Amino acid sequence: MNNPLVTVEELAAERATGRPLVLADVRWTLNGPSGRADYEAGHLPGAVYVDLEAELTTHGPSGGRHPLPDLGTFQLAMRRIGVSAATPVVVYDGATSLAASRLWWLLTDAGHPSVRVLDGGFAGWRAAGQPVETGPGAAPAPGDFVVAPGHRRVVDAAGVAALLDGEVALVDVRAADRYAGENETIDPVAGHIPGAVSRPSTQNLTEAGGFRPAAEIAERFADVVGEPVLYCGSGITAAHTLLALESAGRTGALYPGSWSDWITDPARPRATGSTP
Known part of the structure; x- marks a missing residue:
């Protein structure tokens, strides 16, 4: 089993190679405001913001407080941030990886072969003196990932x-x-x-x-x-x-x-x- 975590040092070295990589920022707080303001105040260079409440869950009358997202909505979100099956994805949030783990699980369940979580999140990246971008971020080239759930064991x-x-x-x-x-x-x-x-x-x-x-x-x-x-x-x-x-x-x-x-x-x- 491959390690699903990547350290700040490993990610910095990987970014330095220039190889394609999707960086997804999933900062989120339960019952709090959207994490977009935090993203715009500072994020990993090239990272794209993903809204957990709007894109990684579907609010409805059943399935608990955060049901799994509608497949079409999730696929559109992943294509929006540039996800393709051949491109590795690294997900992060503020520090604890709590929100990042949601996207990690969804993408691996959907069949993506290379998804990792940045251990320590944005806080760890910034503490290590790595470069940070501000602002709304540039839209990446759209991806073509096809969501095919069922790669993980789910129990109702x-x-x-x-x-x-x-x-x-x-x-x-x-x-x-x-x-x-x-x-x-x-x-x-x-x-x-x-x-x-x-x-x-x-x-x-x-x-x-x-x-x-x-x-x-x-x-x-x-x-x-x-x-x-x-x-x-x-x-x-x-x-x-x-x-x-x-x-x-x-x-x-x-x-x-x-x-x-x-x-x-x-x-x-x-x-x-x-x-x-």
């Missing part, structure tokens, strides 16, 4: 329900207090899916926002056997933990609707309290 609510008494691990990657049902400030129902273990995604990161070494991430999940099903509040943070797992040589499945989808049916069981 019915699939999760079938796992509750099985051997496949279910992992909740939200903050521990939300898992326990003690501090739910986003979704209308608190708690977690019964049988899920708690592995907060933020604990995969250093204080600077980069990912911990692969060995440390592997240790965090040493007792989670096989290929776990990951969920969070609305599917975005779960992709972030999958990115961490793959940087450590493992993989898993995603429940895109996650907790915000699970709780839409009152017949589905819920649990509270913490686990080791």
Whole structure:
């Protein structure tokens, strides 16, 4: 399994070769303003802004708070930023890779063979003294990428329900207090899916926002056997933990609707309290 992360030093060296490369800036804050202002205030040279809310999700009556995007909308967005199957893509956000992981997951699920995330994001790039551009950015030549989803394992609510008494691990990657049902400030129902273990995604990161070494991430999940099903509040943070797992040589499945989808049916069981 190839490392899905690229360091600032590796990316700088790759850019210096002049070979074609698509850089996607996906800065985003939950319930916050668009990240475009941050992008225009400073971004990697040649990077193009991607709007997570408008282009990487489809808001509707079902599927949780951030359902997967309409395929046509997503394909148009990727072509707009110059994505083609033969051109490597590097995705980044402000620092933590939380938003970047959404686009990484979508593109790899859609069949793109070379997608990586800039470890440490824009903050790491700027801290290393690398060049920065400002302004709205120039539009690249359109790409011709064809979205063909299905390259990753996805589990829906019915699939999760079938796992509750099985051997496949279910992992909740939200903050521990939300898992326990003690501090739910986003979704209308608190708690977690019964049988899920708690592995907060933020604990995969250093204080600077980069990912911990692969060995440390592997240790965090040493007792989670096989290929776990990951969920969070609305599917975005779960992709972030999958990115961490793959940087450590493992993989898993995603429940895109996650907790915000699970709780839409009152017949589905819920649990509270913490686990080791």
